[in-house]
Amino acid sequence: xxxAQQSSPHARHARSTSNVMLWVMLAALPGLxxxxxxFGWGNLINVVWCMALAIGAEAAMLRLRGRxxxxxxxxxxxxxxxxxxxxxxxxxxxxxxxxTAVLAAIVLAKQLYGGTGSNPFNxxxxxxxxxxISFPLAMTTNWAEPGLVWGTAPGIWETLKVIASGQQxxxxxxxxxxxxxxYKHNISSxxxxxxxxxxxxxxxxxxxxxxxxxxxxxxxxxxxxxxxITWHIPVSFLAGLxxxxxxxxxxxxxxAPVSMHLLAxxxxxxxxxxxTDPVSAATSHQGKLIxxxxxxxxxxxxxxxGAYPDAVxxxxxxxxxxxxxxxxxxxxxxxxxxxARRGLPRKGQG
Amino acid sequence: MTQLWDFSGxxxxxxxxxxxxxxxxxQSSLPxxxxxxxxxxxxxxxxACVAVGDRVLKGEVIATVPGAVGVPxxxxxxxxxxxxxxxxxxxxxxxxxxxxxxxPDGLDQWTGREPIADYHALDRDTxxxxxxxxxxxxxxxxxxxxxxxxxxxxxxxxxxxILNGAxxxxxxxxxxxTMRERADxxxxxxxxxxxVLRPERCVIAIEDNKPEAIEAxxxxxxxxxxxxxxxxxxxxxxxxxxxIQILTGMEVPSGGIPADIGVMCQNTGTAxxxxxxxxxxxxxxxxxxxxxxxxxxxxxxxxxxxxxxVEHLLAQTGLDSQQLHRLILGGPMMGYTLETxxxxxxxxxxCLIAATAEELPAPPPEQPCIRCGMCAEVCPMELLPxxxxxxxxxxxxxxxxxxxxxxxxxxxACSYVCPSSIPLVxxxxxxxxxxxxxxxxxxxxxxxxxxxxxxxxxxxxEQHEKEQRRKDRAKAAAEAQAKQQAKAEDQPxxxxxxxxxxxxxxxxxxxxxxxxxxAAGPATTDQAEPPDLEALEKQLxxxxxxxxxxxxxxxxxxxENADNxxxxxxxxxxxxxxxxxxxTALAGARN
Numbered sequence: 001x002x003x004a005q006q007s008s009p010h011a012r013h014a015r016s017t018s019n020v021m022l023w024v025m026l027a028a029l030p031g032l033x034x035x036x037x038x039f040g041w042g043n044l045i046n047v048v049w050c051m052a053l054a055i056g057a058e059a060a061m062l063r064l065r066g067r068x069x070x071x072x073x074x075x076x077x078x079x080x081x082x083x084x085x086x087x088x089x090x091x092x093x094x095x096x097x098x099x100t101a102v103l104a105a106i107v108l109a110k111q112l113y114g115g116t117g118s119n120p121f122n123x124x125x126x127x128x129x130x131x132x133i134s135f136p137l138a139m140t141t142n143w144a145e146p147g148l149v150w151g152t153a154p155g156i157w158e159t160l161k162v163i164a165s166g167q168q169x170x171x172x173x174x175x176x177x178x179x180x181x182x183y184k185h186n187i188s189s190x191x192x193x194x195x196x197x198x199x200x201x202x203x204x205x206x207x208x209x210x211x212x213x214x215x216x217x218x219x220x221x222x223x224x225x226x227x228x229i230t231w232h233i234p235v236s237f238l239a240g241l242x243x244x245x246x247x248x249x250x251x252x253x254x255x256a257p258v259s260m261h262l263l264a265x266x267x268x269x270x271x272x273x274x275x276t277d278p279v280s281a282a283t284s285h286q287g288k289l290i291x292x293x294x295x296x297x298x299x300x301x302x303x304x305x306g307a308y309p310d311a312v313x314x315x316x317x318x319x320x321x322x323x324x325x326x327x328x329x330x331x332x333x334x335x336x337x338x339x340a341r342r343g344l345p346r347k348g349q350g
Numbered sequence: 351m352t353q354l355w356d357f358s359g360x361x362x363x364x365x366x367x368x369x370x371x372x373x374x375x376x377q378s379s380l381p382x383x384x385x386x387x388x389x390x391x392x393x394x395x396x397x398a399c400v401a402v403g404d405r406v407l408k409g410e411v412i413a414t415v416p417g418a419v420g421v422p423x424x425x426x427x428x429x430x431x432x433x434x435x436x437x438x439x440x441x442x443x444x445x446x447x448x449x450x451x452x453x454p455d456g457l458d459q460w461t462g463r464e465p466i467a468d469y470h471a472l473d474r475d476t477x478x479x480x481x482x483x484x485x486x487x488x489x490x491x492x493x494x495x496x497x498x499x500x501x502x503x504x505x506x507x508x509x510x511x512i513l514n515g516a517x518x519x520x521x522x523x524x525x526x527x528t529m530r531e532r533a534d535x536x537x538x539x540x541x542x543x544x545x546v547l548r549p550e551r552c553v554i555a556i557e558d559n560k561p562e563a564i565e566a567x568x569x570x571x572x573x574x575x576x577x578x579x580x581x582x583x584x585x586x587x588x589x590x591x592x593x594i595q596i597l598t599g600m601e602v603p604s605g606g607i608p609a610d611i612g613v614m615c616q617n618t619g620t621a622x623x624x625x626x627x628x629x630x631x632x633x634x635x636x637x638x639x640x641x642x643x644x645x646x647x648x649x650x651x652x653x654x655x656x657x658x659x660v661e662h663l664l665a666q667t668g669l670d671s672q673q674l675h676r677l678i679l680g681g682p683m684m685g686y687t688l689e690t691x692x693x694x695x696x697x698x699x700x701c702l703i704a705a706t707a708e709e710l711p712a713p714p715p716e717q718p719c720i721r722c723g724m725c726a727e728v729c730p731m732e733l734l735p736x737x738x739x740x741x742x743x744x745x746x747x748x749x750x751x752x753x754x755x756x757x758x759x760x761x762x763a764c765s766y767v768c769p770s771s772i773p774l775v776x777x778x779x780x781x782x783x784x785x786x787x788x789x790x791x792x793x794x795x796x797x798x799x800x801x802x803x804x805x806x807x808x809x810x811x812e813q814h815e816k817e818q819r820r821k822d823r824a825k826a827a828a829e830a831q832a833k834q835q836a837k838a839e840d841q842p843x844x845x846x847x848x849x850x851x852x853x854x855x856x857x858x859x860x861x862x863x864x865x866x867x868x869a870a871g872p873a874t875t876d877q878a879e880p881p882d883l884e885a886l887e888k889q890l891x892x893x894x895x896x897x898x899x900x901x902x903x904x905x906x907x908x909x910e911n912a913d914n915x916x917x918x919x920x921x922x923x924x925x926x927x928x929x930x931x932x933x934t935a936l937a938g939a940r941n
Contacts (some may be wrong), residue, residue: 009762117718221590345752
């Protein structure tokens with residue numbers, strides 16, 4: 001019998017990529033659960049719809065590109081992209097808007113760049129940004145009014161009908177501006193106390209949103225505990241956002257308070273699930289810190305002085321642009337070297 | 351408690367060490383043939399100093415090294431030299447190399463052994479020479495000649511001597527079992543090395559997963575200043591650079607050697623070999639090897655004569671060849687697969703794993719890198735394996751080199767954890783090989799260019815010198831001519847004077863001719879001809895006559911429309927010039 005010839009190491013003990021992706025989806029479940037509880041079935045429907053479409057689009061693209069469909073679908077990366085988009089999109093967004101986002105993510109941002117591992121931009125955020133710019137009405141007016149799923153929130157059939165109807169603006173009775181949006185557009189003419197009277201803020205910081213963010217935070221801690229992500233990006237992300245808020249927006253009568261920045265928007269989802277997408281993130285520890293902090297700072301800038309109420313997608317995409325640059329200038333110091341070798345190799349020296 | 355430092359990264363693979371630690375070290379039986387490669391060390395290969403058919407005794411030198419780097423090979427038992435030929439040797443490429451084959455006679459008859467009673471009485475060079483002559487090269491893996499390692503550069507003082515008993519790779523238990531059973535010999539060998547090096551600190555480092563070995567070594571080092579340091583189990587703590595970092599907190603400079611920071615690591619097996627060379631007068635002819643894996647029924651640790659074929663060892667441990675899937679020499683992290691079990695055990699062989707397909711399955715197919723960074727988290731050298739991979743695969747070798755590709759110790763931790771099952775180490779090896787080839791070619795091209803430029807410069811210089819000589823000659827001739835002319839004008843009617851002028855002119859001609867031969871350059875013109883009126887008139891007459899002949903020939907040819915018209919035209923032109931020159935010269939002379 002011929003002996004197997006193999007290059008070392010002979011022992012392996014690794015999680016497969018597909019397993020990693022399953023864990024990411026598992027970790028996102030608490031957040032999704034909170035979304036369903038406080039905003040109705042919309043997000044769950046979106047998640048299912050987006051995942052199915054993402055897997056279908058991935059399969060079709062792999063076939064077109066002449067790649068083994070089953071082998072690449074197994075890695076579950078397309079499913080995660082669909083899953084994350086479903087979590088980000090407004091619960092009552094028309095089905096064709098989410099479909100556009102998914103197709104842009106999988107076809108444009110991922111497969112046309114070469115598939116898994118080759119995309120310079122976070123696919124989910126490309127899809128999200130595209131529909132946010134293209135269909136601002138549908139994207140900003142379709143957040144469900146916070147209401148417990150067993151209480152005032154629309155039922156599953158009603159939600160499905162709204163999503164399937166394809167109307168850009170859903171029934172007013174169901175929807176409400178997001179807390180960040182509400183705060184931003186009213187604070188110029190009112191005091192903080194007056195603005196916070198609006199039902200979207202509820203008793204605490206932002207009704208429902210605080211739980212959703214807590215859910216994603218819990219999931220993020222699970223990912224950290226499982227060592228699927230490192231602390232660098234989430235921590236610098238949140239720190240960048242919080243420091244910007246404390247430094248420039250400490251007056252609640254002018255700017256949204258730091259608690260709202262951290263717990264009222266897509267912050268935790270962005271910090272633990274979006275910005276940590278390894279393919280499009282910086283790679284060294286130092287690089288990750290810069291990358292995360294950059295996203296946090298950009299989010300604050302866009303939320304506060306930009307035209308959009310939330311900014312995770314734009315901030316992540318902008319920092320994606322900077323990743324190759326960050327990577328060249330933040331390699332770690334290798335054992336036995338006095339300092340890290342930054343930048344590009346110069347001619348004539350190795 | 352000794353202070354310990356941590357090294358970054360590292361992994362905790364399954365140990366599988368209990369497989370081969372159940373029973374004590376066994377003596378391997380004598381095989382039918384011993385195959386001894388002439389190169390079992392780093393340096394020049396040894397050269398056989400025996401002939402086929404010779405009878406050799408146990409411990410007799412059978413191959414010596416002519417150069418300074420390298421150690422001799424000894425007969426592991428008494429017997430007859432059966433062949434000196436090419437034979438497969440343990441090497442990742444499965445290559446063959448020159449080997450001496452001994453057919454043992456079973457008598458195991460020793461040659462004369464000369465133990466050193468008190469090495470303290472000798473000088474250090476004598477002891478080092480004995481270590482060399484007794485065939486000792488590092489038993490840890492690289493096989494670097496121990497006598498050279500024990501003599502660090504003069505400006506490097508070794509203050510810490512480390513005996514590496516970490517044995518961090520899974521499966522391997524050779525050092526563990528040796529420390530358990532032969533701790534006294536290890537300490538004796540360490541003493542000899544310490545006497546040679548005179549370090550301030552002697553450390554024996556053992557991973558905390560070997561309590562029996564720790565106990566045995568602690569007993570053996572009682573009442574000595576040698577520290578026994580227990581280090582946490584983490585792969586690759588036994589890597590030289592990592593172990594030094596754990597024990598001293600210092601890092602070996604990139605491209606340097608441990609002696610640069612005053613540290614030296616030696617292997618426990620090497621210590622035993624040194625002890626035996628000094629105290630028993632026995633050369634390195636055997637070593638301890640772990641034979642393990644699920645495809646053998648009684649795995650264990652063996653004292654094996656060098657040259658014993660691997661298949662002989664496997665037979666003793668009850669190999670199930672149906673189950674055998676992969677045969678690995680070394681550990682599962684850094685060892686390499688063998689193509690044939692016919693290769694012999696050599697000085698650097700520490701472990702043999704006969705693995706089943708379930709035990710070490712073939713890796714799943716490679717998937718795209720998602721830059722998850724798990725490889726960077728476990729890299730003990732603090733590299734960015736994912737970036738190295740990216741650049742290596744894209745052929746951007748200068749970028750890979752810039753990210754310190756050559757600091758990679760190929761420990762395999764990155765591949766071990768890669769979720770995409772990418773054979774990262776293999777990519778790095780390929781990239782390193784490619785860079786080395788490129789560097790060699792660059793060096794060659796540089797040398798060729800330098801040679802070419804030197805030649806070009808030499809040719810130019812020669813040409814320039816030749817030109818200069820020609821000019822000098824022309825100048826001298828012109829001066830001589832001017833002088834002669836002046837003389838001729840002074841005494842135009844004096845017959846005697848005219849004759850002497852002719853003589854002078856002849857001398858000048860001769861001189862010019864001599865110069866011409868020296869230079870071997872283009873012939874100088876006849877400017878130096880003396881203004882001899884008669885001769886000139888004669889020349890002119892001849893030239894005119896020749897011109898006339900040529901002209902008539904040319905006219906004939908033209909009339910016949912012959913094909914030599916062009917040649918004749920040229921000849922006529924040439925003669926015409928000659929006539930002109932003669933006329934000018936004559937006119938000049940008459941003036």
